[in-house]
Amino acid sequence: MIQLPPLEANSSIPLYRQLYAGIRDAIQTGLLRQGDQIPPTRELAQLAGVNRATVAAAYELLESEGLIRGHVGRGSFVLGSGDKPRTREADLISFATSRPAEQLFPMQSFRATVNDVLADGRLSSILQLGAPAGYAPLRRWLREASGLATPADEVMVTSGCQQALDLIQRSMLSPGDTVMVEDPVYPGLKNVFERGRLRLVPMPLGADHVDPAQVERLIAAERPRMIVVTPDFQNPTGASMPVETRRRVALAAARAQTPIIEIDLYRDLRYEGEALPTLKEMAPEAEVLLLRSFSKIAFPGLRIGWVLGPQPLIARLVEAKQWADLHSDQLSQAILLRFAESGRLQRHLEQMIGAGRECLAAAMEGCERELPPGTRYTRPQGGMNLWVTLPEPLDATELLPVAEREGLTYLPGRHFQIEARASGQLRLSFAGLPPASIRTGLAALGRAVRSELERMRTVERPTPATAMV
Amino acid sequence: MIQLPPLEANSSIPLYRQLYAGIRDAIQTGLLRQGDQIPPTRELAQLAGVNRATVAAAYELLESEGLIRGHVGRGSFVLGSGDKPRTREADLISFATSRPAEQLFPMQSFRATVNDVLADGRLSSILQLGAPAGYAPLRRWLREASGLATPADEVMVTSGCQQALDLIQRSMLSPGDTVMVEDPVYPGLKNVFERGRLRLVPMPLGADHVDPAQVERLIAAERPRMIVVTPDFQNPTGASMPVETRRRVALAAARAQTPIIEIDLYRDLRYEGEALPTLKEMAPEAEVLLLRSFSKIAFPGLRIGWVLGPQPLIARLVEAKQWADLHSDQLSQAILLRFAESGRLQRHLEQMIGAGRECLAAAMEGCERELPPGTRYTRPQGGMNLWVTLPEPLDATELLPVAEREGLTYLPGRHFQIEARASGQLRLSFAGLPPASIRTGLAALGRAVRSELERMRTVERPTPATAMV
Numbered sequence: 001m002i003q004l005p006p007l008e009a010n011s012s013i014p015l016y017r018q019l020y021a022g023i024r025d026a027i028q029t030g031l032l033r034q035g036d037q038i039p040p041t042r043e044l045a046q047l048a049g050v051n052r053a054t055v056a057a058a059y060e061l062l063e064s065e066g067l068i069r070g071h072v073g074r075g076s077f078v079l080g081s082g083d084k085p086r087t088r089e090a091d092l093i094s095f096a097t098s099r100p101a102e103q104l105f106p107m108q109s110f111r112a113t114v115n116d117v118l119a120d121g122r123l124s125s126i127l128q129l130g131a132p133a134g135y136a137p138l139r140r141w142l143r144e145a146s147g148l149a150t151p152a153d154e155v156m157v158t159s160g161c162q163q164a165l166d167l168i169q170r171s172m173l174s175p176g177d178t179v180m181v182e183d184p185v186y187p188g189l190k191n192v193f194e195r196g197r198l199r200l201v202p203m204p205l206g207a208d209h210v211d212p213a214q215v216e217r218l219i220a221a222e223r224p225r226m227i228v229v230t231p232d233f234q235n236p237t238g239a240s241m242p243v244e245t246r247r248r249v250a251l252a253a254a255r256a257q258t259p260i261i262e263i264d265l266y267r268d269l270r271y272e273g274e275a276l277p278t279l280k281e282m283a284p285e286a287e288v289l290l291l292r293s294f295s296k297i298a299f300p301g302l303r304i305g306w307v308l309g310p311q312p313l314i315a316r317l318v319e320a321k322q323w324a325d326l327h328s329d330q331l332s333q334a335i336l337l338r339f340a341e342s343g344r345l346q347r348h349l350e351q352m353i354g355a356g357r358e359c360l361a362a363a364m365e366g367c368e369r370e371l372p373p374g375t376r377y378t379r380p381q382g383g384m385n386l387w388v389t390l391p392e393p394l395d396a397t398e399l400l401p402v403a404e405r406e407g408l409t410y411l412p413g414r415h416f417q418i419e420a421r422a423s424g425q426l427r428l429s430f431a432g433l434p435p436a437s438i439r440t441g442l443a444a445l446g447r448a449v450r451s452e453l454e455r456m457r458t459v460e461r462p463t464p465a466t467a468m469v
Numbered sequence: 470m471i472q473l474p475p476l477e478a479n480s481s482i483p484l485y486r487q488l489y490a491g492i493r494d495a496i497q498t499g500l501l502r503q504g505d506q507i508p509p510t511r512e513l514a515q516l517a518g519v520n521r522a523t524v525a526a527a528y529e530l531l532e533s534e535g536l537i538r539g540h541v542g543r544g545s546f547v548l549g550s551g552d553k554p555r556t557r558e559a560d561l562i563s564f565a566t567s568r569p570a571e572q573l574f575p576m577q578s579f580r581a582t583v584n585d586v587l588a589d590g591r592l593s594s595i596l597q598l599g600a601p602a603g604y605a606p607l608r609r610w611l612r613e614a615s616g617l618a619t620p621a622d623e624v625m626v627t628s629g630c631q632q633a634l635d636l637i638q639r640s641m642l643s644p645g646d647t648v649m650v651e652d653p654v655y656p657g658l659k660n661v662f663e664r665g666r667l668r669l670v671p672m673p674l675g676a677d678h679v680d681p682a683q684v685e686r687l688i689a690a691e692r693p694r695m696i697v698v699t700p701d702f703q704n705p706t707g708a709s710m711p712v713e714t715r716r717r718v719a720l721a722a723a724r725a726q727t728p729i730i731e732i733d734l735y736r737d738l739r740y741e742g743e744a745l746p747t748l749k750e751m752a753p754e755a756e757v758l759l760l761r762s763f764s765k766i767a768f769p770g771l772r773i774g775w776v777l778g779p780q781p782l783i784a785r786l787v788e789a790k791q792w793a794d795l796h797s798d799q800l801s802q803a804i805l806l807r808f809a810e811s812g813r814l815q816r817h818l819e820q821m822i823g824a825g826r827e828c829l830a831a832a833m834e835g836c837e838r839e840l841p842p843g844t845r846y847t848r849p850q851g852g853m854n855l856w857v858t859l860p861e862p863l864d865a866t867e868l869l870p871v872a873e874r875e876g877l878t879y880l881p882g883r884h885f886q887i888e889a890r891a892s893g894q895l896r897l898s899f900a901g902l903p904p905a906s907i908r909t910g911l912a913a914l915g916r917a918v919r920s921e922l923e924r925m926r927t928v929e930r931p932t933p934a935t936a937m938v
Binding site (some may be wrong): 048 | 500501504508516559572593596597628767770780781784796799
């Protein structure tokens with residue numbers, strides 16, 4: 001077998017696509033030749049450190065493009081080097097990643113901020129080993145700026161929200177523990193909790209986020225160790241909790257003495273409507289860990305997030321953090337503190353909200369105009385994502401190669417789902433794209449959906465067998 | 470709150486003294502800083518699994534030494550690191566941390582390097598989300614510069630060596646697995662592996678590092694899942710493996726198909742003698758993960774380390790890394806790449822070696838001149854640490870307050886030990902101090918040792934009770 005390029009799992013390109021592209025390139029560059037056998041899914045999964053479903057998806061795509069063919073009991077073999085006209089990867093409009101547009105990064109502000117830090121008398125101590133809880137001046141600033149910290153609360157810095165979720169899983173939960181999570185949910189959360197062998201109880205999301213009565217019933221019935229919610233512009237659906245839902249969920253958790261993990265990454269990116277209170281504010285008696293991050297506003301490559309919550313819980317997370325990586329990068333902590341203190345963060349946020357509003361409008365207009373009847377989609381008031389349900393019987397995974405030939409890519413719903421169910425859903429991350437690309441991309445999605453519906457109608461149906469009597 | 474060392478119920482040191490010492494160490498090593506709140510007695514009692522009176526006694530002692538202060542209704546806070554009859558923190562000569570001296574950071578080079586990165590056309594993509602395996606140009610540079618990578622090897626970037634150890638524990642080992650480790654050993658390794666509930670088989674270290682015959686026997690008898698060694702200037706002992714030991718250990722592990730974790734942080738800091746080959750070079754057939762870092766040369770606050778090893782093992786670590794924190798800070802990766810590529814790293818390393826050579830000479834001279842007969846110490850040829858064995862019956866933990874009154878601090882050996890044993894050992898991290906401070910500090914240590922020996926001789930012995938008849 002040839003050496004495949006290492007998979008970059010956080011790339012905007014899904015793992016199975018990277019695997020597909022690696023093998024396709026190997027075929028097209030002649031490293032793999034016609035008749036060469038390719039490894040069974042189990043073997044390649046082990047080699048590449050991914051699960052078998054990922055390999056299977058890559059093989060399906062290779063087979064659908066005529067690059068390989070499977071033979072029952074014999075394995076899969078290279079067929080040839082393909083032909084069909086495909087869109088080049090670089091030209092694809094990617095709705096696949098929930099992250100801010102690089103084009104909107106305030107580079108001048110960033111350079112000015114770094115220059116401030118370079119001139120800071122504390123620079124050499126910033127570059128020295130620091131404290132596991134984070135750079136003290138940043139922690140103080142975050143605590144003040146939150147406006148939410150009680151005297152019993154502490155702030156700790158994490159390497160992004162992903163690390164906060166991981167530290168929570170490691171230090172507060174044990175295998176077999178029941179945790180209530182939104183369904184669909186952010187894959188990084190699902191993955192961390194599944195690796196921790198937690199028992200995930202899904203709270204199905206609708207257009208109005210979770211159903212509070214159902215959440216109350218589940219808390220009573222399941223007695224979870226923890227409940228994890230994203231009240232604002234949830235990833236992947238874009239749904240937000242109405243204020244009454246916030247109140248009921250927070251109170252139900254407080255009554256059951258169930259800690260709440262409140263993922264609060266998107267709150268600042270509200271393009272429409274009025275800001276709603278956090279669950280932490282709705283029920284001061286609830287035990288809430290609030291997870292926040294700079295990464296959705298700017299510079300996610302700096303990996304700085306934080307957790308605000310009751311001191312004893314933070315103490316456990318800090319302990320886990322110390323042995324995970326000692327502490328987060330201090331230069332970036334100092335840069336983001338300066339960015340915030342100088343007022344540049346606030347000015348940039350205003351830019352981001354303006355740009356996001358245009359993106360959201362383009363996305364809504366595109367969905368309405370381009371997607372055929374029978375397609376449903378959420379209508380977020382902020383954040384970065386919306387959730388599309390394709391007309392029956394379309395499957396979002398099967399549609400993906402068609403969509404990519406039309407010029408766009410996205411993540412199929414299965415990446416986000418906790419319980420198996422409808423396969424016709426997909427996430428569109430709209431906020432990292434220029435409005436013109438959003439419009440072009442949605443037109444392409446509309447074409448893909450229509451052509452696939454057409455194909456389904458004309459495909460030959462198997463004749464039902466005569467009843468055996 | 471920081472991690473406190475686990476309390477030892479059977480120790481001759483009362484629990485409250487252990488708790489006191491843990492918090493004092495945290496303050497003196499900077500894990501707790503001035504103004505940090507310390508938990509209410511009830512909370513800490515719960516966390517540490519002791520009763521409130523024990524915590525209250527520890528706090529009283531800390532308060533009496535001027536380390537913390539309680540405010541009615543607000544809790545207790547770190548004041549500083551003591552005053553009164555004790556030397557003020559700022560004046561204490563700290564041999565407690567194995568890290569480079571902040572005074573030696575090449576700040577002008579650092580600023581120039583950052584300015585290069587700010588001018589780099591790729592800056593905005595550096596600030597965008599990156600790949601779990603690390604910033605590709607840095608990975609390429611590390612791979613080339615190592616001179617050790619075979620075509621089957623890959624490089625991944627970690628948030629320091631600490632994260633590499635944690636990812637190895639998480640992705641390659643399961644609770645109950647046997648791992649062979651040096652004894653004494655770096656506490657961050659011991660702690661991570663103990664938290665992973667591994668079974669640690671100690672390889673006792675002497676002046677010549679491990680005994681190769683013993684390692685061979687242990688590998689055969691214990692069939693470990695992994696063996697972890699630090700061949701150059703081991704932390705805490707400063708000992709290095711002779712070349713013949715390297716060969717025998719590498720071959721024994723290769724024969725048993727036991728992966729080797731080779732911690733290779735100090736290699737570049739050789740002040741005397743000739744460089745010796747890595748275990749990876751000694752036995753190309755062995756499965757070796759080489760752990761390296763920038764943190765011992767400069768700027769540990771940037772938290773950039775890396776792992777070099779066979780692609781399938783790296784793939785597992787990268788997958789674990791993705792869910793731990795997505796990826797390491799990219800700005801710092803780009804800065805350190807530029808620092809290295811520009812030749813500044815090499816020039817700085819030469820400075821560090823020159824300075825380290827003076828530190829080592831001052832430390833050796835100080836030990837010889839100042840420590841009373843009966844004191845033993847290692848004679849490292851590089852790195853940052855040496856290991857002192859006090860004359861019997863001195864205890865390094867009990868000596869610490871005496872030493873601090875004389876003006877120096879250090880970490881007692883118990884932080885590093887795997888199996889309980891002699892308590893008369895301590896680590897001196899010499900490389901982060903100016904030579905004059907090393908000399909002053911060792912003179913102070915000599916006074917402390919002599920005064921404690923004197924006190925032990927004159928202390929009243931309990932008169933044996935008359936037998937009851």
